[in-house]
Amino acid sequence: MLWAALQLPRDLATPPPTDVQRHLATWALQFTPRVAHLEEAVVMEVDASTRLFGGRRALRDRVAAESQELGSIGLAWATNSLAALCLVRAGIENGFKRPLPELLDALALDVLTVTHPHAATLGHIGCKVLGDIRKLPRGGITHRFGKPLLLALDQAYGVVSLGHEWLLPAEDFHARLELMARVELAPALLAGARLLLLQLCGWLAARHSGVTAITFGWAHDTMRAKHVEATGSLTVRTAIPTRDIEHLARLLAEHLTHVELEAPAGEVMLKATEVVKMEGRSASFLPDVVNRKESRALVRERIAARIGPENVQRPVLLEDHRTEWTQHWLPTDKQPPRRKAAPPPFPAPTSILEEPQPLMVRNHRPYFQGPLKLLLGPHLAEGGWWHRVGNGAEQHHKHVRRDYYLAHSAHGGFLWVFQEGKEKWFLHGSFS
Amino acid sequence: MDLQHPAQNTATPMAEPLPSHVEASLWRADQLRSPPTTIHPSGWAALDAELPGGGWPGMVITELLLSQPGILEWRLLAPALRPIVAAGGEIAVVAPERQPAMAGLVQDGIDPDLFWRYAVKEPARRLWVTEQMLKGNGCDVLIAWLPQVRQEQLRRLQTSAQGFEGLCFLIRPAHTMKDSSPAPLRVSAALATDWDLRVRVAKRRGPVHDQDLLLPAFSGGVERVLTPALRYPSQLDDRPILPIEVPNALGSTPAPARSRNPASH
Numbered sequence: 001m002l003w004a005a006l007q008l009p010r011d012l013a014t015p016p017p018t019d020v021q022r023h024l025a026t027w028a029l030q031f032t033p034r035v036a037h038l039e040e041a042v043v044m045e046v047d048a049s050t051r052l053f054g055g056r057r058a059l060r061d062r063v064a065a066e067s068q069e070l071g072s073i074g075l076a077w078a079t080n081s082l083a084a085l086c087l088v089r090a091g092i093e094n095g096f097k098r099p100l101p102e103l104l105d106a107l108a109l110d111v112l113t114v115t116h117p118h119a120a121t122l123g124h125i126g127c128k129v130l131g132d133i134r135k136l137p138r139g140g141i142t143h144r145f146g147k148p149l150l151l152a153l154d155q156a157y158g159v160v161s162l163g164h165e166w167l168l169p170a171e172d173f174h175a176r177l178e179l180m181a182r183v184e185l186a187p188a189l190l191a192g193a194r195l196l197l198l199q200l201c202g203w204l205a206a207r208h209s210g211v212t213a214i215t216f217g218w219a220h221d222t223m224r225a226k227h228v229e230a231t232g233s234l235t236v237r238t239a240i241p242t243r244d245i246e247h248l249a250r251l252l253a254e255h256l257t258h259v260e261l262e263a264p265a266g267e268v269m270l271k272a273t274e275v276v277k278m279e280g281r282s283a284s285f286l287p288d289v290v291n292r293k294e295s296r297a298l299v300r301e302r303i304a305a306r307i308g309p310e311n312v313q314r315p316v317l318l319e320d321h322r323t324e325w326t327q328h329w330l331p332t333d334k335q336p337p338r339r340k341a342a343p344p345p346f347p348a349p350t351s352i353l354e355e356p357q358p359l360m361v362r363n364h365r366p367y368f369q370g371p372l373k374l375l376l377g378p379h380l381a382e383g384g385w386w387h388r389v390g391n392g393a394e395q396h397h398k399h400v401r402r403d404y405y406l407a408h409s410a411h412g413g414f415l416w417v418f419q420e421g422k423e424k425w426f427l428h429g430s431f432s
Numbered sequence: 433m434d435l436q437h438p439a440q441n442t443a444t445p446m447a448e449p450l451p452s453h454v455e456a457s458l459w460r461a462d463q464l465r466s467p468p469t470t471i472h473p474s475g476w477a478a479l480d481a482e483l484p485g486g487g488w489p490g491m492v493i494t495e496l497l498l499s500q501p502g503i504l505e506w507r508l509l510a511p512a513l514r515p516i517v518a519a520g521g522e523i524a525v526v527a528p529e530r531q532p533a534m535a536g537l538v539q540d541g542i543d544p545d546l547f548w549r550y551a552v553k554e555p556a557r558r559l560w561v562t563e564q565m566l567k568g569n570g571c572d573v574l575i576a577w578l579p580q581v582r583q584e585q586l587r588r589l590q591t592s593a594q595g596f597e598g599l600c601f602l603i604r605p606a607h608t609m610k611d612s613s614p615a616p617l618r619v620s621a622a623l624a625t626d627w628d629l630r631v632r633v634a635k636r637r638g639p640v641h642d643q644d645l646l647l648p649a650f651s652g653g654v655e656r657v658l659t660p661a662l663r664y665p666s667q668l669d670d671r672p673i674l675p676i677e678v679p680n681a682l683g684s685t686p687a688p689a690r691s692r693n694p695a696s697h
Contacts, residue, residue, distance in 0.1 A: 292569070296522065299568035303550065303561055311551045315534040315544045326535040329549060336545065343538035347653040350506040350536035351528070375662045406654070408665040413503040413623050414654070429533060431652045432503045 002047040002056075005084035006067050007074035010040045020071050023199050027070055029169050030205030031063070036081070036164035039113060041088065042072075043081040043164070066198055081164065082156040086111040086130075101157055105131030114152040118145050130156075169206040175199050176269035182221060186259035189218055189268055193252055194245075196270035201245045203272075210241030210278035215271040216252060224263035234259060239297055239333070241278045247298050254305035300332055309333045317341040321381045322400050323352055323416065323428055347376070347406065349416035349429030356426035359417065366425035369412035377405030378419070406431065472599060475511020476647045483617070484637045488512055492600070493586070493593045495613060497620040497634065499606040501577060502529035504629055506540065507649035508621050509601065513573055514541035521572030521598070524548045524565055527558045529577050529603070539653030555580045559589070566592040566600060574600045587614040609634055625666045 006028070011018050017025070017037045024042045028035045031053065034045040046059065053059040064075050076088035078095030086104060087095050089111040095103060107130050109115045109122060115133075121144075127133050133141065133153065141150050154160040179192050193216060204210060217233035224230075236251050304312045313329035319341040320326055326348070330336055359366040366372045380403055387398040402418040409415060416429035470490030473480055480486045488494060498504065505528075513523060523546060525532060534544045548571065550561045555578070562576040566589060574596075581604070593600050606620055618635040629649045633641040650658070661668060 295568065296570050299564060299570035300548070302568070303564050303570075307550065307552050307557060307561065313549045313551060315532070315547055315549070317534050317538065317544055323533075323535075327533065327544075329551075332548075344535050347657055348535035348539065349533050350510075350540065350651045351502060351530035352533040354531060373665050373668055375665055376657070406662075411500075411623070414627075429536075430503060430530065431536065431650075431654060432506055432530065 001045060001079050002050065003043055003045050003078055003081045003084045004063060005038070005074075005076050005078070005081065005088045006042045006044075006063075006072045007076075007085075007088040008040050008042070008071060009073055016040055023175060023195075024067065024070050024072060025167050026169065026173075026175075026206075027066065027199045027202030029167065030202040031059070033166065033206070034164070035167045037167070038081055038085055038164070041085050043084060045081070070195060070198060080155065080158050080162065082112075082152065082162055083158065086156055104156060105129060105134065109133070112152055112156065114149050118149065121145075169203055173200055173203045173272040173275075174269070175271075176267060178267050179265070182264040182266050183218075184261060184264045186256045186261050187253065189216075189265060190249070190253055190256060192268040193256075193270065194249055196268065197245050197248050197252070200270060200272060201243045201248070204243035204275070204278075207275070208277060208279070209275045210243045211238070211248075211272050211275055212241050213237045213274040214248065214252075215273045217269045217271070218261070218265040219267040219269070220261075220263040221266040228262045232259075232261070232265075235273060237274075239301060240294060241276045242298075243278065244298075247302070250302055251305050254302065257306075304332050317343065321383050322398075323349070323381065323404070323418075324356075325384075325387075325398075346379070347431075349431055351432050352416070352429035353427065356418070356428045359425040359427055361423050361425055364423065366407070366417060366419075368407075368409050368415060368417070368427055370410045372407040372409050372415065372417065374405045374407050374417075375414075378403035379405070381418075402426075404428070470597060470599075472512050472516060475514075476645075478645050479631060479647060482633050482636075482641050482645065488599050488601075489617060490597055490599055491594055492617060493590050493602055493615045494600060495602050495604055495615045495618040497604055497606045497609050497618060499622050501579070501603055501605070504621060504623060504649070505529075505575070505603060506532070506537065507651045508629060508631070508647075509573075509575065510537075510540035510542070510651055511649075512599070516572055516599075517541055517543050517546055520546070522546045522548065523573045523575070524550065524571035526550045526561050526565070526574070526576035527552050527578075528575070536652030540651055559585055562602075563589060563592050566596045569596055569598070572598040574598060575603065576601070577603045579605055583611065583613065590614045590616075626664050 006024055008018070008020055008024065016039060021037060021040070021042060025035050025037065028042055028044050032044050032046045032049050036043055050056050050059055053062065060077070067075060074088040074091065076084045076093050076095060078084035078087055079100055083095060083100055083104060086107055087093070090107045092103065097103070109119065109127060109130065112130065115122060122133070130153070138150060151160065155162040175196050177192050177196055183189055200211070200214070213235055215233055215235045217231055219231045220228060234255055236248070236255050238247070238251065242248065300312055310331045312332040314332070314336065315327050316330050316336055317327055317340065318325060326344070359368050361367070382401040384399040385397055388395055389398060390396055402420050404416060404418045407415045407417045414431035415427055416431065417425055417427050419425050471485040471487040472490070473487040474483060483489070496505070496508070517523065518541065523542060525548070528549065532549065534542070534547070537547075538544065552558055552561055558576060558578055559581065562574065562578070565571060565574050589602070602615070606622070609618070609620060613635070615635070616637055617633070620632050620634045622630045624630040624646055627648050627650055628646045631645045631647055632643070
């Protein structure tokens with residue numbers, strides 16, 4: 001058995017479990033289903049999970065780093081939950097360094113809550129550490145202090161096991177957090193958002209799910225202008241379900257740079273809007289093709305969050321003879337059509353201009369960085385009478401009738417030019 | 433016992449150099465670093481012979497210095513891209529000078545489903561996208577048009593590229609050749625006569641290359657229809673073209689057609 005106790009500052013005003021404790025427990029559920037509240041701490045049993053998280057050392061480092069971010073002030077490991085709690089209160093992290101009775105014997109009495117009502121009496125009879133009580137006759141302890149003290153001692157030393165009420169992850173995720181200070185710039189909300197994301201990822205792991213959309217919100221305080229709403233929010237979507245905190249944090253950061261807060265915010269909240277089941281994948285020693293594809297999608301998503309999804313594009317071939325309509329660019333958030341157009345059977349330019357560029361004509365010859373020699377053609381492209389654009393009076397159709405040529409210019413390379421009407425030449429693309 | 437002279441331990445010069453693929457995977461104990469692990473043949477034996485390792489190297493940035501952007505990029509790169517795309521590799525272009533046309537590129541073996549364009553304009557954004565792609569290993573071939581980039585920014589890209597497994601080409605203007613650059617490989621390319629490209633390895637790890645290579649390069653499926661006259665347009669006579677009437681189609685009034693070549697009638 002490997003128990004961890006995560007200590008939180010004792011809050012005398014609210015009886016446990018406090019909000020912070022609940023948050024910490026939600027996060028802890030990703031490591032093991034055996035998580036419980038124990039007085040002001042959260043305890044969890046992780047013996048069966050050490051392999052999954054890369055061994056005891058790796059697990060300990062991760063738990064220590066992330067729990068500290070969530071507000072935990074101490075961490076201890078022992079063979080049972082009550083011993084771990086005693087050790088964390090005494091500030092000892094490793095309960096496996098020496099035999100447990102030896103470690104516990106040396107601890108001051110107040111680490112065990114049941115001794116608190118009897119602190120004065122125990123002091124008078126010369127008990128300063130837990131070991132001193134253990135030396136007393138058991139019958140006498142029961143007689144003088146009642147059963148709970150002896151039971152708690154036995155539970156801490158592992159003689160009697162302690163029952164827990166295991167916590168279950170909530171059905172949906174909605175967390176809020178009061179910020180340390182009022183925040184005036186949206187990107188500064190990220191520090192608070194990270195704590196919420198940490199909980200979210202723990203909750204998702206416990207439920208074997210991933211998110212495709214999260215809603216991040218903030219509440220303005222009462223000192224705000226009249227026209228400003230009390231809260232604001234933004235929704236972040238991902239293409240594939242994820243519970244990777246780094247990816248979600250980066251996406252959120254990119255989105256927050258576009259946000260301008262209308263008033264200082266004092267509270268942030270996070271909600272998992274769309275949750276889907278996600279299967280865990282076995283780790284592999286070999287580079288994984290599927291994994292690589294996924295990580296590429298993440299890179300694209302991150303870039304799209306900054307430059308806009310409409311600027312991350314993939315081409316779709318269209319079956320059209322008009323050069324400017326042979327393809328269009330699909331934003332990354334749109335699905336490509338299932339039916340693929342066949343490529344043209346004849347040579348086609350490898351780059352095209354956005355707009356045909358009129359060419360100078362001199363001595364009946366088109367010029368582009370020198371006189372052009374027409375090599376292939378004419379290739380008649382006619383069509384588009386069905387293609388209407390615009391509305392009302394501005395409506396016109398995109399009908400074209402052009403003779404295309406492959407032309408060569410000594411300095412401009414191989415060009416795709418067309419003639420429309422008499423001696424009207426245009427550059428439309430190049431074989432570059 | 434006679435002691436042998438230590439000189440016997442020096443390597444005997446080899447009669448002929450090893451084949452390039454053997455050379456690429458061989459580490460000699462007197463080399464400081466092993467050659468880059470991924471090498472993709474450029475498609476021309478003459479160019480491969482001049483590139484260190486025998487092809488375009490991965491995990492570094494390669495600069496292509498062009499006198500004019502948008503006139504020969506695909507002709508130079510398509511032969512190297514074809515096998516990469518056939519193996520399922522993704523191509524990403526950042527801020528291409530001219531809009532890539534898939535109808536032609538498909539005929540050079542590039543799959544539209546494995547092609548991504550990052551349409552950004554500002555120099556800072558171009559750099560940022562390029563760096564993110566390099567750092568995140570976001571594609572197998574990255575081609576970025578970076579006309580304005582400072583030396584320290586290039587150094588940053590070169591550092592990011594060390595974890596990048598694919599090929600990275602940065603298209604820069606030819607006049608930057610005189611500036612120093614942290615890129616380990618710089619190649620200048622220009623148009624030569626007919627379908628040839630004039631290519632020179634301006635900087636490489638190894639001896640200086642001071643000879644122009646003439647490489648026949650085609651694109652857009654032109655090579656399938658080339659006639660001798662098309663292959664060598666410089667040998668066509670320079671007569672002016674007669675004004676051409678567009679031939680009639682679909683119901684327009686017939687006009688006396690003047691043909692380019694009256695002899696055929």
